Amino acid sequence: MRFSRRSRRSTGACRYCRPRSGADRKGHSTQMPSTRAHIVSVGTAVPDRVLTNEDLEKILDTSDEWITTRTGIKRRHVLDKGDPTTASELGARAASRALAGAGLAPGDIDGIICATFTPDYFFPSTACLIGRHLGIHDVCAFDISAACAGFVYGLSLANALVLSGQCAKVLVVGAEIISKTLDWNDRSTAILFGDGAGAVVVAAHEQPDTGILGTYLSSDGRLSDILTMPAWGERRCMTMKGSEVFKHAVRLMGDAVFKALDAAGLDHGAIDLLIPHQANARIISSLAEHFAVPREKVVTNLQEYGNTSSASIPLALQDAFNDGRITGGTLVALTSLGGGLACASAIIRF
Numbered sequence: 001m002r003f004s005r006r007s008r009r010s011t012g013a014c015r016y017c018r019p020r021s022g023a024d025r026k027g028h029s030t031q032m033p034s035t036r037a038h039i040v041s042v043g044t045a046v047p048d049r050v051l052t053n054e055d056l057e058k059i060l061d062t063s064d065e066w067i068t069t070r071t072g073i074k075r076r077h078v079l080d081k082g083d084p085t086t087a088s089e090l091g092a093r094a095a096s097r098a099l100a101g102a103g104l105a106p107g108d109i110d111g112i113i114c115a116t117f118t119p120d121y122f123f124p125s126t127a128c129l130i131g132r133h134l135g136i137h138d139v140c141a142f143d144i145s146a147a148c149a150g151f152v153y154g155l156s157l158a159n160a161l162v163l164s165g166q167c168a169k170v171l172v173v174g175a176e177i178i179s180k181t182l183d184w185n186d187r188s189t190a191i192l193f194g195d196g197a198g199a200v201v202v203a204a205h206e207q208p209d210t211g212i213l214g215t216y217l218s219s220d221g222r223l224s225d226i227l228t229m230p231a232w233g234e235r236r237c238m239t240m241k242g243s244e245v246f247k248h249a250v251r252l253m254g255d256a257v258f259k260a261l262d263a264a265g266l267d268h269g270a271i272d273l274l275i276p277h278q279a280n281a282r283i284i285s286s287l288a289e290h291f292a293v294p295r296e297k298v299v300t301n302l303q304e305y306g307n308t309s310s311a312s313i314p315l316a317l318q319d320a321f322n323d324g325r326i327t328g329g330t331l332v333a334l335t336s337l338g339g340g341l342a343c344a345s346a347i348i349r350f
């Protein structure tokens with residue numbers, strides 16, 4: 001997918017957009033040079049099987065009414081119990097669609113970044129395996145562990161690789177098979193998540209007014225115990241202090257948007273579309289209120305997919321492209337939060 005260039009600049013300033021250059025904050029904001037990294041295509045893949053809230057009522061002490069009112073989720077895609085599909089296979093499917101959308105061959109790609117907390121192996125990386133599935137060799141490839149913030153972390157790193165000249169075309173993939181990791185007796189987590197993958201191609205273009213205009217990465221290890229997935233031990237299932245995560249999610253994802261806008265030199269009034277990590281509809285509503293953004297400018301698709309962690313933002317991006325909410329010139333804010341706590345945001349002009 002390609003977009004015509006349309007320059008739109010924000011006017012006015014807010015207290016969050018003090019004009020300054022370079023990175024001077026605790027997180028890593030960056031101000032971009034004249035060549036930009038652009039998202040030129042997106043592709044997604046989800047398992048065929050759909051698990052509804054009504055299905056969950058049959059196996060857990062829960063109800064469609066509780067899940068809908070507390071989370072906004074109605075259904076999610078999950079692998080069948082015996083389905084051996086791996087995160088790298090799901091990611092490769094999404095990446096292959098992104099390549100097709102960009103009109104590129106595997107040999108055109110010179111970098112693969114995969115965000116996942118459900119990798120095939122500790123090593124080799126899921127990114128290397130995606131390369132193997134697609135026939136992309138002799139390229140920079142690595143995984144990112146930033147849980148639900150992983151995709152936007154990856155996007156920011158792809159941006160840096162492109163701007164530094166180390167790569168020209170990078171696949172950024174978020175791929176998760178979360179259903180394999182859940183404790184299906186734990187109603188507080190089993191209802192929230194789904195499987196899926198999403199990928200984008202990030203490429204260099206001499207179009208300074210469009211592309212990735214600003215990014216922000218941050219973390220707070222003091223909150224590392226409120227959302228965990230142990231690598232070792234008897235009980236290797238996700239644990240979560242849901243209300244704690246909820247509280248910090250609204251604050252941190254909101255602040256992260258302001259920081260990325262700051263890096264881009266833009267005011268929050270310039271945002272055409274807000275795409276938050278799809279964790280909970282109430283978190284998304286609070287964010288929309290925070291930015292005084294009307295609901296029609298906020299992408300919400302978690303009712304269909306649940307929380308797919310690193311795949312959630314590209315799945316939402318795909319929906320926004322499909323329904324025509326992203327066209328040439330649209331200014332999009334991405335914001336995400338995950339275990340760590342890790343937080344990442346990006347401002348992109350398409």
Ligand SMILES: CC(C)(COP(=O)(O)OP(=O)(O)OC[C@H]1O[C@@H](n2cnc3c(N)ncnc32)[C@H](O)[C@@H]1OP(=O)(O)O)[C@@H](O)C(=O)NCCC(=O)NCCS
Nearest residue numbers: 062063066070148187188191242243245246279280337338
């Ligand atoms: C998980 C979450 C939906 C729970 O909603 P909540 O309003 O905070 O609910 P609580 O955890 O306070 O639980 C309230 C009650 O509902 C019960 N409950 C929990 N899960 C339930 C379910 N699936 N069905 C029915 N009842 C449930 C709890 O046991 C508790 O009962 P009690 O009052 O008798 O002890 C919410 O905290 C959340 O979405 N947090 C963010 C999670 C998240 O986004 N994680 C990923 C971040 S990347």
